[in-house]
Amino acid sequence: MRIAFSIWVICLALLSSFVIWESRSGLPINGDLLELLPSDAPQNSWKQQAKKQIAEDVQNRVLLVLSHEEKAFLLSVTSKLLENLKQAGLTKETPEIHSNLNKSTLFENLQLYRSGLLDVETRILLKSGQINDVLQQTMAQLINPFSILSANTVYHDPLLLKARWLQQLNADQKNWNNENGIPFLMKDGKYHALLEFQLSGSAFAPEIQQNLLPLIEQFEAQYIDLDLHRLGAIFYTYEGIEQGKGEATILGSISLIGVLFLVLISFRSAYPIFYALIAIYTGLVSGIAIVLFIHEQIYAFTLVFGVAILGVTVDYCFHYGSTIFVKNIGTTTERHHAVNKAMRLGMLSSVVGFFCFFFLPFPGLKQIGLFAITGLVGSYLTVGYVIPHLDRMKTKSPSGPLFILSNRLILFWQRHSKGHKPALILGGAIIAFILFIPNLHVNDDIRKMQSLSESLQRQEQHIQTLLSTNSSHQFFIVEGQNTQDVLESEEVFKPVLENMLYRGYLTNYMMVSEFFPSIRQQLEDQQLIQEAFENVDWSAYPLLTKTAYQDSLGQLLTPKNVLDKRLVEQVNKQILTQDATTSGAAHIIRLDGVTDIRKIQDLMRISEMPNVTFVDPAGDISASFAFYREKIVHLLGITLLLVTWLLAFKYGKRHSWRIVLPVAIAILLTPVLLSSFGHGFSFFTAVGLILVFALGMDYALFAAESSDEHYPISIYANGLSAISSALAFGLLVFSNHYALHTFGLTVLIGVTIAFVLAPLARTSRENI
Amino acid sequence: MRLILVLFTILLIVPIGLAQANQMGSRIAFLQHKWLSGMDQPIKSEGYLSIYPSDIIYWQVTFPFETEMLISETNIIQFVAKEKSMEVPISQLPFLQSIRSLLLTLDSQDIKEEISKTYQVELLENEAGWIFALPTQKLKNTPFDLIRFNGQKNMLSSVYMKRKTGDREEIQFGEIELLPLSEMPSLPEPN
Known part of the structure; x- marks a missing residue:
């Protein structure tokens, strides 16, 4: 020893x-849950890269909306907050206004490529021979006294292609104004200013959280008549951590005190x-x-x-x-x-x-x-x-109420373990299982497992309403042999996306070809303009000329031609980089306001676009949870059979079954009972069942293996174990986190059943 | 009982009606000439300028073709053949905020005083009328070299604008009509 x-x-x-x-x-x-889950096959590594790229972009993004009745005060205070954030080193770069707002300045050198940049509406009008309608719109612009159009502009761009192109890109941000770099708008009698920035570090980094959150709280305390709404993963993470800390302190303390008390009074x-x-x-x-x-x-x-x-x-x-x-x-x-x-x-x-x-x-x-x-x-x-x-x-x-209770349990089973009573109990369990099984349902949807702060969700909704956007985590990946191939596929896919918009499955989408049309599309558009110009009666438009686009024909816009690198940076977030696991090229199409994932998936199935993949990261996690849940259930089944087979060598076939029976009943009944109370069978239920198996097997084995003299003490120790498990895991029932709550409830119910039925293992031995 | 209800309804409706009747808008006819550089003849257009109590300006062209424009505090929206053809935030056209403010004073009791107060400048005035040049150097990102207002007594008669590109335009205004809201032109729907 x-x-x-x-x-x-x-x-x-x-x-x-x-x-x-x-x-x-x-x-x-x-802590990366995605890495824990089964990795995608190598051919889907674009998907992995895209998920990571989007997660990084979304996770570290912060949006703050400040609201006040007085514009001047609001803008001054917003600038001050921006300065404070910069000084605290919390912003990755100079915060830009909401990314789509500055596109007009991003395209300073568009003039040369204007004939290849047709917005959808103009393209349709030109294709249907309605060029005169477009020219009339130009004339309307021209006689508009507030128009900034000059004769020179119209002379070189009579279809106003450049303006239409920019307007199309700005479509979702038209209500926002900009003063001194701060975007703002007026709504419901108040001015709202927007600050959007990328954090200088991870949203999960404690030092970033500990700097940002107090800074904002201090700012709110300083300007009490100012409304501040926030949106960003960092706020949800911080709330989650604070809530977790609170729960851990309360539940942990109760559990610790309970177990200490239990041990002290028992031993x-x-x-x-x-x-x-x-x-x-x-x-x-x-x-x-x-x-x-x-x-x-x-x-x-x-x-x-x-x-x-x-x-x-x-x-x-x-x-x-x-x-x-x-x-x-x-x-x-x-x-x-x-x-x-x-x-x-x-x-x-x-x-x-x-x-x-x-x-x-x-x-x-x-x-x-x-x-x-x-x-x-x-x-x-x-x-x-x-x-x-x-x-x-x-x-x-031995003494105390627990010892008395464990003795009563022994007496109960002594009375009911003879003759056919064990079979009746087994039959009762089977009937209960059959009765409850219609209620059995699964819950693998991670969206239903989140317990997000209601206050933060309200703030998120407020900001999304103001921005008229609702960034979705779902996206499409378009793959191709090279960049041009991908751009062309995006353009082919565009009508499908428009169909989804029309049907209300989503509210907006952003793709690279919106900024940089494929070379084929640009050449086609240039050809279309030349053909449309042949049918114009130019005498009706004395200022306009047929040769207006001559200088831009053959000029093609690519990211390399754009002078302003901010646009390239923004577009780069949607371009995936080729690595050892991938070949060809791939782009991400970002989505807003996805309302019906299933309908999108259905539409994708019939759209015959094999190189376009719809990705739903939350759906993938849910699917992985479902997969793990199933695998754990299979493993539990295999383990029960394997353990029964191994125990048969020691106890014989019949008795080995009876030792496993209490834990098998606990494992079968717990999920159906939980489902009857509205808790779907989830991955976390399955994990709880693993613990139920481990604890339940111990209870049965201690009951079966004890000598007659030691038997009451074994049941007493089983009782201590069950109560301590209830104190340690059962208290998790009061947690606000779905995973912990479900896990706790599963262990509580499963362990209780396994403990109560454990004496069946022993009484069976006496009968053989 | 019924009498009380009727009286009560009348008492309720009359003030609302009176309040609505007090809501008046202004309508002014205009004639615009635009001289574009490189063209000998000006482009001529005409129509109506309407000012609503909610400070919305409605610019309605009736000749040479129908086109409309709404100018609100935040946006300028153009319609051609009743269809929206262009929408731009005013923030992208900072000079427009000043012009808009000035147009909103058109229906004031004393436009001269309004202009003097708003821009803190003296108007040049003689027997033929008064003249006032908007200090364009104070406007942000303005495409104009000169914006000049001419008037007689308390009426604005014309605006002359010269752009930095060399394009010029003159808008002549008719008499102001004060109309109840019910008689004002209905505004086009932005969406």
């Missing part, structure tokens, strides 16, 4: 040192807490160390669920600790032997379950499997070979 203890101390010291060394600049946690000693902490610490360090050794970084997801799974090891301590209540039991080694068989089987059954995770090609589950196996083995060895060495607890007689 002493040697084992010494080895454990050395191993723990080495593992701890390794984790500390790897965490010298912070524990390398990867009349604080030692079990100390032992549990050692077991959990060993499991945690072992799990983190092995994951970091193999993967170099640990998913936040692995850490959260891995730690939850390690909660099982508390049970080992409870079972070991509860041996002090067994009469005539001697040394700590004897006490360990009394529970070791069940503990080892419990640990092995969990390890078998988590081992199945390695056969799935998903990084998330593989890492959880590795973490859980290492952690469980580490904790098991600690409870088996270290804690007995440290143990200073003395033998006591």
Whole structure:
């Protein structure tokens, strides 16, 4: 025992040192949920790149709208806020006004390319032979006393192509004015000024959050009669973190106090807490160390669920600790032997379950499997070979309400475990399952899992209404052999997008070919103008000339020709860069106000555009959740069968089934009961069921393996475990986060069923 | 009971009607000549300028073809054959804000005083009438070299504008008609 203890101390010291060394600049946690999910096949790596590009652009963008009755005051205050943001180093670059507003200045050198830049309406009019209508509009402009059109402009551009082109690009921003670089508009009796900028760092970086949020709050406090609305991932993240901190403090405190209280009244000693902490610490360090050794970084997801799974090891301590209540039991080694068989089987059954995770090609589950196996083995060895060495607890007689309750449970099962009663109970469970199963429904939609701040959502809606935009996370990817090929495909796809607009499936779209038409389109437009000009009676327009566009024919606009690089930068956000995993070229089409994803997908199916892909990142995550949920369910099924088969070697076929039965019932009934209460079967329910399996197997095995003398104490320890699980996980029911709430509820219901049914495993043995 | 209801309704309706009747707009006929550089003959157009109590200016051309324009505090929208053909935020044409302010004073009781007060300049006045040149150097990004207003007594009779490009135009105004809102031309729908 002493040697084992010494080895454990050395191993723990080495593992701890390794984790500390790897965490010298912070524990390398990867919080990116997308990386955790199954990666797309190599041919879809454009999709991965586009998702990342858009996420970075959207995540670090901040929009602030300030509102006040007096324009001069508002603009001055907005400029001041802008200056403060710049001084605090929070803006990536000089904040630009809302990107579409300055296009007229971005196209300073458009004149040379004007004959190739036809807006859709003008193209239709020219194609249908209505060139005189276009020229009449020009004349109307010309006689307009407030027009800035000069005779010279009209002489060189009688169709006013350049102005129409710019107007088309500005279409969604027409209501915004601009003064001293600050866009503003008047609405509902107030002036509203807009500040839009990219953060100098990540929206998830604490230093950025801790600088921006107080700065804005201070500003609001300084100008109390000013309304300030905000929009940006940083605000949602900050709210989420604050809410999480609050919940963690309250629920964590209640849980900790509850478990301490439970241990103190049950064991009349604080030692079990100390032992549990050692077991959990060993499991945690072992799990983190092995994951970091193999993967170099640990998913936040692995850490959260891995730690939850390690909660099982508390049970080992409870079972070991509860041996002090067994009469005539001697040394700590004897006490360990009394529970070791069940503990080892419990640990092995969990390890078998988590081992199945390695056969799935998903990084998330593989890492959880590795973490859980290492952690469980580490904790098991600690409870088996270290804690007995440290143990200073003395033998006591059991007492208290919990002991009375566990004895009543034993009596109940003694009365109902003979004859056909177990079969009746099983039949009852099956009937309950059949009755509830129509209610079973799944929920994989990540959009329904979000619990976003209502105040921030209202502010977001206010800003989107003012901007007449509603940026969507969905987008299209257009692929081609080269840039021109992609631009041409965008132009072919444009009528489909217009159809979607017309049907109200979306409110706007932005694509590269709007700024830079394909060379083929530009040449076609130039040809169209030449042909249309042949049919004009030029004598009716004495100022206008047939040769107006002569200088621009053959001149083609490409990003290289644009002098203002801000436009190129903006367009670049929609152009994907070729890398080792991709070939050809691809562009993103950004979308606004997507209202019906399914209809868009349906329209795409019949549009026959194989090189255009609709991407719904939230939908992809939801699909991945669904996929993981299904895989976990399959794994649980396989694990139950595998464990039953393995237990059959020790207990025989019939009894092995009965040991697995309580946990199987818990796993089957929990999701249908949850669905009956309106909670769809989600990925987080499935993860909760893994814990239910691990805990439930322990309860059944401890009940089955105990000697007659030790049996009441095993049930008592099972009760302690179930209550501590309820305190640790069940309290998560009160969390506002969907994932934690669902996980907590699943564990609470599942563990309760598994605990109540666990004695079936033992009573069955007596019958064979 | 019915009598009370009728009286109550009358008492309610009469003030609303009176308030609406008090809402008056102005309508002025105009004749415009535009001399474009490179052309010998001016382009002639004519129509009506209407000013609404909500400070919306409606510029309606009836000859040589129908075209309309709405100038609000924020936008200028042009319509050709009742269809919207152009919409530009006023912020893109900063000089227009000054001209708009001036046009809105057309229906004031004493346009001379309004102009003096707004631009803090003295009008040149003699027996033939008064003349006032808008200080274009003070206007932001103006395409005009000169904007001159001519009037007689409390009436504006013409505006002369010379552009930096060499194009020129003169708009002559007729008499102001004060009309109740119900008789003012109906405004085109921007959308």
